[in-house]
Amino acid sequence: MVRHRAFRDPSVLLGAIRDLIPAHTYFSTAYYQEPTAAMEEKGWKGADLVFDIDADHLDTPCKPSHDKWKCKACGTVGNGGAPRICPKCKNDRMEEQTWLCDQCLRQAKEETTKLLEILYSDLGVEPSNLRIFFSGHRGYHVHVYSTQLQVMGEEERREIASYVLGQALDPQLHELNEVNVGGVKVIEGPQLGQPGWRGRMVEGIYDVLSEEGERLGLSPAQVKTIKTQDRDEFFKRPFWSSVKGFGLSTWKNLSVKAVDRRSAKIDTVVTTDVHRLIRLPGTLNGHTGLLTMQVPRERLDEFDPFRDSLAFHGEMRVRVKDAPQFRLAERQFGPYLNEEVELPSYAAMLLLCKRRAEPVI
Ligand SMILES: [Zn+2]
Ligand SMILES: [Zn+2]
Incomplete structure (x- = not known):
């Protein structure tokens, strides 16, 4: 991990990304006096208010058909989202194998729409102070830029998260x-x-x-x-x-x-964190090869993450271990099991990033 870096202008940042070729690129939602100093000497000035909606935290009925988990301690396996603790040995270290699916992402978008409504009508957030991003994987991020809200501490942010979730509402x-x-x-x-x-x-x-x-x-x-x-x-x-x-x-x-x-099913941890690192829009998500990108408000309804965030052109040959059926652009792919296939590069990259395939050279 390369951390505590600051860049004076976008071209320098782009140069650094080209040199490093990172699988994942994040930026800090916080503002600092000295961004490159050690954590305790940075001089925190504030942080944008951010929301993360991820299929990992949603209870969609399709999960058992495309997600698997394995307990790292005792090896117990199961279908669907991982339980918080292993039902057999009570350990909390889980290995998850997730997949992207239309239904999960539709649900994530619905949660995002509910969040926006609450932010606009209850919390007085101006639409022009807000941006929506597709994470490049299983969800959406909402960033609120407001000088009044930037200075909020963890407690205030926790209250906002709790309000959005309708927690303990009597x-x-x-x-x-x-x-x-x-x-x-x-x-x-x-x-x-x-x-x-x-x-x-x-x-x-x-x-x-x-x-x-x-x-x-x-x-x-x-x-x-x-x-x-x-x-x-x-x-x-x-x-x-x-x-x-x-x-x-x-x-x-x-x-x-x-x-x-x-209520909007946001991840409380992300909203509460005043030093949060979040995926940099315009970069590729190393879990999928899909683009982390801004989705204009007026296009959220029609936005199709499996069509609009594809970044790669051309064709590639890969050897697929196993993969469920999936859709990208207007094409259906798979299911695959131990086979060599020639695929559009965006589909091959998804399988490679998900470690479901190896390149064929
Ligand atoms: Zn276990
Ligand atoms: Zn799903």
């Missing part, structure tokens, strides 16, 4: 309550269109009630009630008090699920 502190109206117990709650988590909580209720009731922890009678409701009618009026058999504890439970649905 629906009863957001107007969900049981009141006594002339001897009758009535449930009251926030309304659609209210700012912040209140309106978002109501929107989330709409989302979760479209799911199977059994998965929501509802009783068979409650599931039946929901299924027979006219959806449009249901949301036209204050619905909290109008659903038969739904008391405060049911609504509380559904509200917590609604908040989870509407």
Whole structure:
């Protein structure tokens, strides 16, 4: 690792990258008086507020089909995302073999969209002070550049992360309550269109009630009630008090699920860190050979990471050990098992970077 470097202008940086040919290039989100000094002598002036959304932290249903893990201590293996500790020996050192997939990246983009909405409408971030980047692997980064926010310490950043995640949000502190109206117990709650988590909580209720009731922890009678409701009618009026058999504890439970649905699944560690190193936009990600690149806000919807971030031209011959089926540009590749193939260079580079193939010379 080469660290603590500073460059006066982009051409010098480019020269250094060409000399070193690093597999991964990061820059510091922090601003320092003396960037090249030792860590404790740099003179921290502030740091951009950054968010990382990565499929590693998302619970997508496709993971068991493309990710594997192995416990470094006892060798236990499994499909899907690695558990925090090994179920057999309780060790926390895991080796992961991940893959890129459309569904995981669509989910990551959806989380990014939710994050942007919260930043704009609740935290007053100006769209012109924000940039979105594809990480070149399994997610997106959002950088906020603001002189007011730059000076925040870890505690303040942790609060923002926690707000975005809707952590420990108590629906009863957001107007969900049981009141006594002339001897009758009535449930009251926030309304659609209210700012912040209140309106978002109501929107989330709409989302979760479209799911199977059994998965929501509802009783068979409650599931039946929901299924027979006219959806449009249901949301036209204050619905909290109008659903038969739904008391405060049911609504509380559904509200917590609604908040989870509407929260943006960011990596708290990245946002909280005031000395964070983050992938330099415009460089190749050594895990994939794909470009880490800015995605203009207005193009986020249509942005296709498997088409728009390809960097290599030409063809290459590789010997593939094993690889699942995957898509790049408009082409499908694989699955491959112990075979020699001629591929477009961007596909060959992905397999080489993922250590699923060897070059054939
Ligand atoms: Zn183990
Ligand atoms: Zn996936």
